[in-house]
Structure formats: C-alpha cells, structure tokens
Amino acid sequence: MKPKYIIAIIVGVLLASILPPVLPAYYTYVLSVTMCFAIYALGYNILFGRTGLLSFGHALYLGVGAYTVAALMRPELGPYRVFSMELLLAAAIVTSAIVGLGVGALCIRYTRIFFGLINLGFVMLWHALLLKLYHITGGTDGLPVYIPSTLGITFPYEIFRTFAFYYYILAIFVILTYVMWRIYNSPFGLALKAIRENGVRAEFIGIPVGRYRLAAYVISAIYGGVGGALWAPLSGQVSPDISTWLTSGDVVMMNVLGGMFNFAGPIVGAFIFYNLKIQIMHFTTYWSFILGLSAIFFVLVFPGGIMGWLSTKVRRFYGQKA
Amino acid sequence: MAIDKSEKILRTEGLKKYFGEVKAVDDVNLEVSEGEILSIIGPNGSGKTTLLNLISNMIEPDSGKVFFYGRNVTKWPPSKLAKMGLVRSFQIVNLFDGMTVMENLKAAVASNLGRTHRPFSNLNKDEEITRRSLEILRIFKLSEKAETLAGDVPHGDRKVLDVALCFALNPKLILLDEPTSGVSTSEKKPVMQRIEEAVRKEGVTAVIVEHDMDIVFGYSNRVIAMHEGKILAEGKPEEIKENEQVRKIVTGEI
Numbered sequence: 412m413k414p415k416y417i418i419a420i421i422v423g424v425l426l427a428s429i430l431p432p433v434l435p436a437y438y439t440y441v442l443s444v445t446m447c448f449a450i451y452a453l454g455y456n457i458l459f460g461r462t463g464l465l466s467f468g469h470a471l472y473l474g475v476g477a478y479t480v481a482a483l484m485r486p487e488l489g490p491y492r493v494f495s496m497e498l499l500l501a502a503a504i505v506t507s508a509i510v511g512l513g514v515g516a517l518c519i520r521y522t523r524i525f526f527g528l529i530n531l532g533f534v535m536l537w538h539a540l541l542l543k544l545y546h547i548t549g550g551t552d553g554l555p556v557y558i559p560s561t562l563g564i565t566f567p568y569e570i571f572r573t574f575a576f577y578y579y580i581l582a583i584f585v586i587l588t589y590v591m592w593r594i595y596n597s598p599f600g601l602a603l604k605a606i607r608e609n610g611v612r613a614e615f616i617g618i619p620v621g622r623y624r625l626a627a628y629v630i631s632a633i634y635g636g637v638g639g640a641l642w643a644p645l646s647g648q649v650s651p652d653i654s655t656w657l658t659s660g661d662v663v664m665m666n667v668l669g670g671m672f673n674f675a676g677p678i679v680g681a682f683i684f685y686n687l688k689i690q691i692m693h694f695t696t697y698w699s700f701i702l703g704l705s706a707i708f709f710v711l712v713f714p715g716g717i718m719g720w721l722s723t724k725v726r727r728f729y730g731q732k733a
Numbered sequence: 734m735a736i737d738k739s740e741k742i743l744r745t746e747g748l749k750k751y752f753g754e755v756k757a758v759d760d761v762n763l764e765v766s767e768g769e770i771l772s773i774i775g776p777n778g779s780g781k782t783t784l785l786n787l788i789s790n791m792i793e794p795d796s797g798k799v800f801f802y803g804r805n806v807t808k809w810p811p812s813k814l815a816k817m818g819l820v821r822s823f824q825i826v827n828l829f830d831g832m833t834v835m836e837n838l839k840a841a842v843a844s845n846l847g848r849t850h851r852p853f854s855n856l857n858k859d860e861e862i863t864r865r866s867l868e869i870l871r872i873f874k875l876s877e878k879a880e881t882l883a884g885d886v887p888h889g890d891r892k893v894l895d896v897a898l899c900f901a902l903n904p905k906l907i908l909l910d911e912p913t914s915g916v917s918t919s920e921k922k923p924v925m926q927r928i929e930e931a932v933r934k935e936g937v938t939a940v941i942v943e944h945d946m947d948i949v950f951g952y953s954n955r956v957i958a959m960h961e962g963k964i965l966a967e968g969k970p971e972e973i974k975e976n977e978q979v980r981k982i983v984t985g986e987i
Contacts, residue, residue: 590853598843598859599852605840608829615789615827616898617815617844626852 427581436573440645443577445685446584447642452665452677453591454634459663460671461600462627463607464522467659468530471537472635474654475510476503477643478541479636481554496559496579500640507636508629515628519621522610534659541651553650556643572645580641587634588678594630595674603627668709670716679718740803742767742906742938743819748787748797757783758794759962765906765940770932772941772949774973775959776982781942782824784959785908788940789821790814801906815844818905822898824914824942826891830884834875834894837883838866841901866901872931873897889920896928900935907932909941913948921948950974958982 431439451473458464479502483493493499518529541548548554558571566575594600605613606620614620643649652658661684669680687705691698713720743765750758758780765771773781786792788799790811799807801819814820829837839856842865843849856862870876873893878886883894892912899907912928913921929952932939943949949956949970956973958965966976973979 593855594852596856597852597854598839598848598856598862599850601836601840601843601856602849604832604836605829608831609827612823612827612829612898613840614811615815615821616841616902617812618840618849619810619812623849 424581424585428578431574431577436569439573439577441686441689443580443645444642445682446580447638447645448662448665448685449638449678449681450584450587450641451635451638452662452669452681453588454631454638455662456631456666456671456677457591457594457603457634458627458631459666460673460676461595461607462603462624463610464519464624464627465524465527465663466518466530466631467527467656467663468532468534469631469635469662470654470656470658471514471530471534472507472511472632473639473642473658474534474537474541474649474651475507475632476636476639476641477556477646477649477653478548478554478639479503479506480559480640480643481556481649482547484557484559485554494557494559494565495563496561496644499559500583500637503636503640504633507632507639511629511632511636512625515625515632519624519628531656531659534654534656538651538654538656541654548651551651553648553652556647556649559644572647576645580645583637583641587637591634592674599623599626664706666716668706668713668716670713670718670720670722673716673718673722676716676718680716683717737803738767740800741765742802743788743940744800744803745784745788746798746800748784748799749795750783750787750792751795756780756962758787761797761962761964763957763964765938767905767938768936769954770929770939770941770952772943772953772956772970773959774943774946774949774956774979775965777944779959780962781944781959782910783962785821785910785940785942789819789908791821815902818903819908820899820902820904820906821908822895822910822912824910826888826895826915828883828891828894828898830882832883833880834883834886835866835870835879837894837898838869838901839863841898842866842869845902869897869901872900872934873927889916889924892916892924893927896931900931900937904935904937906938906940909939911943912941913943913945925949925952946974 430442455469458466480499483499483502485492493502514533518526521529542550558565558568561575561579602613602618602623605618606623610620639653665680665684666677668684669678670676688698688702691701695701741764745761745763748758748761761784773784775781787794790809794807798805801817806814829840839862842862846861848854848859848862870879875890875894875897878890883891886894896909896912909928913924916924925948941949953970956970957967958973958979960982965982966973966979
C-alpha cells in the first residue's frame, strides 16, 4: 500500500474515533448503522462490481445474520443463550456461509438476469418463511435483540447504543475493509475481474469459473451476514423488514451510487444512500419519491458512480501535472 | 499429472458433430506429433473451427474421443485442459477488454502458476508473475501497450494478445483459430511472423486453422485440407499445394 493511502486511512480512523463524544448521540447511532450497511455493500460488490453478477436478493444474508443473533439470544434457550458478540458474529459467519454456499451453488449456474432473479426468488422465499414460521421467528413482530457483551463487557443500554458499540463496529468495519482490499489486490481478485470481463476466456486460461463465482458469492454472503449481525443489537429488534426485495435493492443502489468499479465505491455509496434516506425521511413522508429522484440524478450525472467520477478527475489532474 | 511422451501429443478418434442436417465434423481421425506445426485449411464452413471447438471442449462431440498424450480428455473442462497444457486462441478476438494488456497476461500467468486461488497474497509483489508477464510482452512485442486497456489497442495487436495469452499458459499444444483473420493484408505477415517466432522459440506444438493457404504454407510442417467435415487431403505443404482436388475446392481454382 502506498504511504499516502496509509496516512489517509490513519487520519480517517482517528477522525472516526473522535466523533462519538462530539456528535449528538443520535448521529453516532446513525453512523453505526451506516457502517453495518457499508460492510454489507462492500461484500456485495465483490460479486457485483468485481465478478459481474447482479443479485436482487442479497438482503437474505443481512437477514440470516440478524436472525442468527436474535435466535441465539432467545430466552427459551435458557442457560444456552449466547450474549457474547464475538460468538454471535462467529455464528452469523457460519450460518451465512452455509446458506450462501447452498443458495450460491444453485444460483451460479446462471448469469445475468437469471442470476439476479433466482436470488430475488430466494429472498422472497426467506421473507415468507420469516412471516409464516411465527412460533420460531415471531412473524411480523420479529424477535427482540438484547444487549450483547462486547469483549466480555456488557454496557448499559444508552452507552452501548450510542457510544461503545460504535467503536466495536468501527473496528470490525476497518478489519473487513482491509481483508477485502487484500482480496481485491490478490491473484484471486484478478481472476474474478477476468471472469467479469469474459467468463468464457477465463475458463480457457485455466480458471475454474463456476467455483470462483461461488467463492465470490460466499464472501458476499458472509459480509452480508456480519452486517446484519452487527445491525441487530443496534436496532434492538429484528423483523422481516430487514430481508426484503427493497433492502436487496438498496445495496444495488449503494454500489451504483458510489461506483461499483472502485474499491471505496460501495462504502461511499452506503454512507450517502443511507444518510440521504434518513435526512429526507425527517422532513417529508414522501421520502421515497425524493430518494428516487436523487438516485436518478446521481446515476445520470455520475454514470461511473461518485468514486468513479472522482478517480477520473484525480487521474486527469495528475496526468496534466505530469 | 504425468505425461506419457511415447504417446502422440494429440489424437482424435472418430470425432463427429452434426448441427441438424449439417455434418460439421464427420468422423475425423487426426494425429499430431510433438514439435510440429500443423495447419488445417479449408473453405468457410468446412468444419475447421468446429474441429478446434471439439478438441478444446468448447462444444461437446456427438461421438468420438480426444486423446492428449494418450489420455482421454474428451469431457475435461477447458480450465483443466489449460492447466495440462492444451490451450487455444480464438478467431473472434476473445480478451478481457476492461483490463490492461499487462493485467490480461498476469491473469493467465497467475492461473498457470496456480496462484489464482490465493486470496490474500499481493499480486503486485509477486515477482514471478510480473517477470513472466513482462517476458511474454517482450516476445510478442507488446511492451509499449502494457498499460493500455486491451479493448483500446489496435486490432492487429489484439489478435497477437489473444495468442500471447495462450503462451502465458506455458502450453504444450496450442490451437490457433485463424490468427490473422480481420487483420489488414499488410499486417498479416508481421502478425504471423510474431506468432511463428514464439512457437519455434518456446518449442510448442501448434495446430493452426486458416482459410487462406498462402499465409500458413511458409510456416507449416504438414497441412490438412478439410471439406464438408471430412479430411480431404493430408501432406507436406508442397504436396497439398499441387493437389488438384484441394486446389479446386479450397482455393476455388478451376
């Protein structure tokens, strides 16, 4: 990594660390939720921007992660209830990986619109199951999520939600971003790019395309699962609303908005999309109208996403200098 | 995987592929010896490309078998064939257009070295991948285009890159499907020369499909003429050139 990036990252993390005492509590909470979605979007993009597979059903994994946390906290489990966030995250990684492996193995036989629609089918199926199996899932009400212990410490509700958990999520966000950055810059990451550019030729240069697509799918599922697992305690409640075709569409929007061909694109997209949504919701009930309008505006003005637009600007600037 | 050098590098047995009524490839038995350059010529629609597609398992044959060093590889996926050293180029350029020329080669080299399954190693610090990619760039005279997107380089260079990708795979047998098609007449010779030099230098066996006899005659050890899915004639380039039947059908001379 170039030194200027390392400096930028350190400055960014330091800035992010001093925010909670400075910002109103509510915004700390909003930022925490944003980071959960950023993790979800970052994972989604290894499938979408990198491997070239557009899924309309990835909120399935957000839901799998969130419901794993809620299910393991249920009072019915008695002495076996899990409150350690680390264990809950590990469990969410396992469940989302297993579901991702199963669903992915079926989906990756198809590409393009067929791939997208099969994923949509699965999230609809999952949503219906969450509604109907109410004795397990709580139906439309969902399940309550209690305060987990973070690194063995259980904070009081207000401190947890608006302060402590922010740092916890920030740490995981930084780690997962770094892991993804490594993947993008590895030979495996290049192979995924080759598959996106030309799946047929990729196979003929010796890349087992099917298996690599599945690997990318499972990685995106795990990131979705972690995003959901971190979101659940923040929300205090999980309900089927987290796993719909709408939340599945949101992540596509975040990636397109931020720039799916740029590493930071999904992160920037998640921040802008979610915060725009929150702000618009504050002053009008017709937020979806305004959000839709601004989405159209962004896509028309920045066809390569915001980061795509920025990176061409920067490259042109340095190109002229040299 | 061990390779049995006493066997022919490539052998097909009764290879057959019909598209409806059209007998694209009709009972073709073919043998290729190690180190030779074999050209397959024939008019359009004679089944040359289909034959290549069957050998490389781009499409499945109706019947018949393909042997690579005596091993039956008829049902092997292309990625596995490539790992074993049986690779092909494409008539219609088939590249990773959104990646630079260098990235195209790196992907092939990384795949050949078995590195693509490493999700956490640093590609840019992998000296072996970089060194071999640069070497291929030099052999094919593409060094100046290294950082250009494959989709943006001129057509002649794209054809060469298509072939260069095959060489990046450290091949034993290379199947070239009309390596100069779509290249302007004045460029055909230099493109072909670049490819021939590489073939000789790396000592690989090559099967070249071409509809224009003149391009391949100078470079081939042996020529096969195909017509309506069958092998019409086989021999040294001079013999085929003099063959009445071939002249009539392949070159359209009366």
